[in-house]
Amino acid sequence: MEIQKKVTFEEELDHQFMDEVRESSFSEEISRCIQCGTCSSSCPMAEYMDYSPRKIIAMIKAGFKDDVLKSFTPWLCSSCYTCQVRCPSNIKITDIMYTLKRKSVDANVYPAKLPPPALAKEMHNIIAKNGRNSELWVVLYMYLRLKDPIGPLKMTSTGLNLLKTGRMSLKKEKIKNTKQLHALLKAVSEESE
Amino acid sequence: MRNYAYYPGCSLKAGSKHYEESILPVFKELGTPLEEMEDWNCCGATAYFSVDNDMAAAICGRNLSIAEKTERDILAPCLGCYLTMKKNNHFLQSGEEKAKKILKDLKETGCEYKGTIKVFHPLEFLTNEYGLDKVKEKVQRPLTNLKVACYYGCQLVRPYTDFDDPDYPVTLDNLMEAIGAKAVDYSSKTRCCGGSLAGTMEDVGVGLNYVLLKEANKKGADAIVTICPLCQLNVEMTQGKIVKKYKDVEKIPVLYFSQLMGLALGISKDDLGFSRSFIPLDNLWEKLETGGKK
Numbered sequence: 249m250e251i252q253k254k255v256t257f258e259e260e261l262d263h264q265f266m267d268e269v270r271e272s273s274f275s276e277e278i279s280r281c282i283q284c285g286t287c288s289s290s291c292p293m294a295e296y297m298d299y300s301p302r303k304i305i306a307m308i309k310a311g312f313k314d315d316v317l318k319s320f321t322p323w324l325c326s327s328c329y330t331c332q333v334r335c336p337s338n339i340k341i342t343d344i345m346y347t348l349k350r351k352s353v354d355a356n357v358y359p360a361k362l363p364p365p366a367l368a369k370e371m372h373n374i375i376a377k378n379g380r381n382s383e384l385w386v387v388l389y390m391y392l393r394l395k396d397p398i399g400p401l402k403m404t405s406t407g408l409n410l411l412k413t414g415r416m417s418l419k420k421e422k423i424k425n426t427k428q429l430h431a432l433l434k435a436v437s438e439e440s441e
Numbered sequence: 442m443r444n445y446a447y448y449p450g451c452s453l454k455a456g457s458k459h460y461e462e463s464i465l466p467v468f469k470e471l472g473t474p475l476e477e478m479e480d481w482n483c484c485g486a487t488a489y490f491s492v493d494n495d496m497a498a499a500i501c502g503r504n505l506s507i508a509e510k511t512e513r514d515i516l517a518p519c520l521g522c523y524l525t526m527k528k529n530n531h532f533l534q535s536g537e538e539k540a541k542k543i544l545k546d547l548k549e550t551g552c553e554y555k556g557t558i559k560v561f562h563p564l565e566f567l568t569n570e571y572g573l574d575k576v577k578e579k580v581q582r583p584l585t586n587l588k589v590a591c592y593y594g595c596q597l598v599r600p601y602t603d604f605d606d607p608d609y610p611v612t613l614d615n616l617m618e619a620i621g622a623k624a625v626d627y628s629s630k631t632r633c634c635g636g637s638l639a640g641t642m643e644d645v646g647v648g649l650n651y652v653l654l655k656e657a658n659k660k661g662a663d664a665i666v667t668i669c670p671l672c673q674l675n676v677e678m679t680q681g682k683i684v685k686k687y688k689d690v691e692k693i694p695v696l697y698f699s700q701l702m703g704l705a706l707g708i709s710k711d712d713l714g715f716s717r718s719f720i721p722l723d724n725l726w727e728k729l730e731t732g733g734k735k
Contacts, residue, residue, distance in 0.1 A: 293645070328595035346494070364642075368487070369492060372492040381451040381483045390641070415458055415717055435546040436546050
């Protein structure tokens with residue numbers, strides 16, 4: 249059996265990480281976190297996370313960049329904003345979770361086997377191409393990306409119900425002026441580099 | 442009264458057709474017919490914020506620009522669309538350097554946005570602009586005897602809390618009372634349904650929606666009323682698995698507020714998308730007594 253180090257040493261911490269997160273979340277207040285735990289106790293998803301929202305904030309402040317970006321936690325944030333409206337220090341916790349998602353995508357360290365990042369990427373692609381989302385296709389592409397043939401089977405009953413009630417569409421939706429959209433996205437990506 | 446550009450979003454054209462099928466006749470009946478916005482694109486939902494923030498703002502900017510050209514504010518029945526566009530609108534008007542750059546890109550690609558548009562949800566329009574008294578006057582068939590659990594979900598009242606309370610909103614309850622139904626005291630009304638996670642991670646969907654269903658059962662609700670396509674789908678589609686896993690709950694229909702409004706306004710039930718429910722509605726029609734008739 250191989251023994252692995254479980255502790256992050258001081259020299260592995262990234263002390264610029266908090267500032268980085270603060271800037272891209274437009275949340276100046278992160279340093280004011282008092283570790284009260286209101287976020288974690290409000291979070292409907294906390295029980296499924298590897299680190300609770302309170303811990304994630306503490307880890308950002310302490311510079312645990314690697315552990316934070318590889319964590320499932322940001323991807324399990326359902327974006328319900330309960331923590332954000334309840335935080336006594338007015339920290340934009342949900343926006344911080346979005347920042348962490350983007351940073352983990354940029355650094356390519358997001359949990360690749362977890363469905364939410366795969367869904368986000370596929371939805372991003374289909375909208376950038378067609379200007380509209382097509383629910384069925386996005387879900388299929390997501391399972392292809394995950395290389396998960398069992399996933400779609402688990403959704404059979406919902407699929408059948410949608411089909412029976414005429415709520416499933418095979419059509420790929422598209423806007424008329426895709427040219428304009430593509431030009432816009434190109435202009436935005438060029439400037440942000 | 443303001444002018445509105447109706448923004449259906451992707452859901453109302455696909456899995457949530459019955460939201461559109463009911464909201465269009467209802468608004469027509471109220472004398473404020475909705476006109477769909479020209480060549481709108483998807484709002485990007487939570488996916489764009491997760492991948493690229495600037496692009497998220499840009500694609501919403503295109504929609505805002507289309508609305509601005511016709512001098513109409515946006516009316517978005519889907520809460521995902523509503524919050525995403527409201528949030529990006531906020532950002533584009535923030536004066537941040539990044540926002541200025543995106544506004545420049547928008548202008549250069551023929552989507553100039555000056556920042557004059559607001560984003561509204563139909564519930565906001567009915568409560569603050571149209572007025573519930575006027576809704577009451579239009580009621581032909583009050584939904585007496587019907588007990589509903591009003592489920593707001595999250596994105597209408599959070600993080601922007603300028604419309605209703607973030608934890609215990611009441612506007613949908615008031616609307617349901619205005620059409621004669623009884624709104625039960627539903628304490629899970631803003632608890633999360635899981636959003637897109639409910640579909641991709643089964644355990645999460647079943648776990649979160651069990652709480653919502655159980656509370657509605659406990660309060661004796663005949664139906665759960667929703668204002669968001671994703672809430673409607675999640676609370677409805679997870680019920681099969683919930684009743685298999687937990688023995689202490691019963692299935693109940695999950696309807697759009699616009700479907701019930703339509704009934705109350707005297708529109709035939711055949712024209713409000715009720716046939717798209719996964720859950721049988723027999724109990725509902727029985728309860729409404731007059732509901733089965735045209």
